[in-house]
Amino acid sequence: MTVEIQSWQSIAKRKQAALEELLPATYRLESVPSPEDQPNVVGYIRQFLSPAELEITEKFSAEALLTRITTGALSATEVAKAFCHRATMAHQLVNCLSEVLFPQALARANELDEYLRTHGEPIGPLHGLPITLKDQFRVEGAETSLGYVAWLGKVETEQSESWVVKALKDMGAVIIAKTNVPTSLMAIETNNNIVGYTTNPYNRCLSSGGSSGGEAALLALRGSILGLGSDVGASIRVPASVTGIVGLKPSHGRLPYLRVANSMEGHETVPSVIGPMAHNISDLRWLTQKVLECSPWMADPKVICLPWQHEMEKVVQKKKMTKRLTFGVLRQDGVVRPHPPIARAINQTVLALEAAGYEVIEFSPPPHSEAFQILWNTFAADGGIDIHRTLEQSGEPPVAQLAVSYGAHLGHLPVGSVNDLWATQQQRYDYQVRYLEYWNSTAKNTRTCLPVDAIIAPVAPTASYKPCEGMYFGYTGVYNVLDFSTVAVPVTQVDAAIDGPVEGYTPVSDLDSAIWQQYIPEMFHDMPVGIQVVCRRLEEEKVLAIAEEVQACLKSSPAK
Structure with missing residues (x-):
């Protein structure tokens, strides 16, 4: 047969x-209009x-x-x-x-x-x-x-x-x-x-x-x-x-x-x-x-026995009433500079929070480049074996967005050892410790003499990208490495009239240069722009409550 x-x-x-x-x-x-006729x-x-x-x-x-x-x-x-x-x-x-x-x-x-x-x-x-x-x-x-x-x-x-x-x-x-x-x-x-x-x-x-x-x-x-x-x-x-x-x-x-x-x-x-x-x-x-x-x-042994924490929400509500919420703002991560509309969204959020009576301080944590390297080492730990062997089962090639990281064929990346994996895990733990130490140290700079309640940060350096031009996820990936609770919140839209390119910008790396060159104000006009509201590990109730307050401040603020 x-x-x-x-x-x-x-x-x-x-x-x-x-x-x-x-x-x-x-x-x-x-009939379906073409993207060019109806973007x-x-x-x-x-x-x-x-x-x-x-x-x-x-x-x-x-x-x-x-x-x-x-x-x-x-x-x-x-x-x-x-x-x-x-x-x-x-x-x-x-x-x-x-x-x-x-x-x-x-x-x-x-x-x-x-x-x-x-x-x-x-x-x-x-x-x-x-x-x-x-x-x-x-x-x-x-x-x-x-x-x-x-x-x-x-x-x-x-x-x-x-x-x-x-x-x-x-x-x-x-x-x-x-x-x-x-x-x-x-x-x-x-x-x-x-x-x-x-x-x-x-x-x-x-x-x-x-x-x-x-x-x-x-x-x-x-x-x-x-x-x-x-x-x-x-x-x-x-x-x-x-x-x-x-x-x-x-x-x-x-x-x-x-x-x-x-x-x-x-x-x-x-x-x-x-x-x-x-x-x-x-x-x-x-x-x-x-x-x-x-x-x-x-049912799931990996889930922590942690019902909804109503008391955590109540603490946020009390701080809102007394205007004692404090924020740290991360304007850029030192690896890739955000495009103008992203920077404006961050600034708009800071101004809205300050107008509502909240304190916002600059946030300068351990280098995010370390977290991005830890994340990439995790994703590449097996040299792409799992992905390529699955592709080989049908004979399909990887799409371009996958091949750029894992190669067109197996062998593009080295295969790490168990010791390499252990080293990455230890690096992650060390980074988490140092980040928490820094977060706690912000108490020295706040009016409340307490660490900041949340971080305001970009989601990405860009307001999207053309096919095959998505390059960098460091602004989000750092919070996976830290295992923090995070909410993406919309803030504004790109306005080509006010979000013009920065003249004379000196990139910090080839990656920064490539992403900076992607910015064409007219192409991104009207695209949504969001930010991240970030709290510590297992603070879902807190981050949602604070993110809701951030949105309320943005809505009521004249700052644009």
Whole structure:
């Protein structure tokens, strides 16, 4: 018997066709404009939706929408249909979906509506709420590829489903889709040989970031109200920042990673974490609380038994009332200088905080270049063996965004030894100690005589980038090395009229020079610009509360 060996191209093409077939014909755009003709599609997409669909997908927070569903003002079915419609158009415009789960979602929504009619109460605290997930979350009945052609063909079962996905379903959530990722997840641009490149809704000639780029792009186009991403170096915060949404990178051990797929499984020098992505900080807080209420530490031994810390929130609220919150501002990391709109966003935030009565001091910690080297040593510890062997299973080549780091073939990077790994782990611990010592030392410079409560820092040196030009994730990666709790917060948009290039800039390195030359004000005009609000390890409650206050100060401040 002859066994036909399929090419990776045919396998990928079949998957693309299956995705296309699952997009309802009545929801599709009759024609899709080119990125050059219609670069910004954030407002463009609205013309194809009914007033009722616009209200459902744009008016409410996740909590408010849930209230409308559970009180019967809206049915779970009509809410799911509205988001499926918008997600279909979003995918046609920016290529953001990896799994279309509309049939299952609508069937589940109908079941939930029937349950509410029959019992007069919701099935759980997320009854009927549509949620989307980054591709690496395993969902029963769907595939999980991580952008690898070799991983296609295996359908997840009830036993293989990610623990957090099952928890969301048990609470009544409706999973409508999974979203696109870069091959292996190890890139800050979202591209693979299956779905292709995910572009930015604000400028489809630019990137949506990575590796949660599909999730961020879908949320930015309101094809989702709430999602889950993951982050090991930048993957929630960079996509959130370049698409104008919010995202939480929690500390390791706070949220469950059980049965969430990953590349290089087993490496824990700098562990990946999962976190929520949304349109507002209150929804980040709400979803985090709901997951913690499921006691994930009872199932996942890596999760710390740490229920929601209400007292930590109360401390922040008290400091807000007395204007005793203090901030450190990191304007640049000494490796790559932020582009003008990023620098303006930082300055705007500082001025807004000071106008509200808060103290902001300059923050000059141990060199971030050390953290970036530690992170890269972690990512390259096996010389790319895991990634290349997975690629070899199907014969597919690495996409450019992966090859730039791991090479076109195995052998591009040296393979480290166990002793090398131990040395990296010790370097990380030493760096964490020195960083905390510095943070504590800021008490000498604050009016309260206490260390700063939070850091204000750039998310990235750029407001996105053209395909194959994403180069640097040091501003985010340092906080993975430190395992700090971090929230990405939108601040402003690029304004070509005021964010002109700095004349006579002297770069500090070749990398700095290359990234500085990428800045063309007109190309980035109107792109979202965000910042990071950073607190210490396992301070999710604190960082969310402070990030919300930062947003409030920005909203009320005349500083621009």
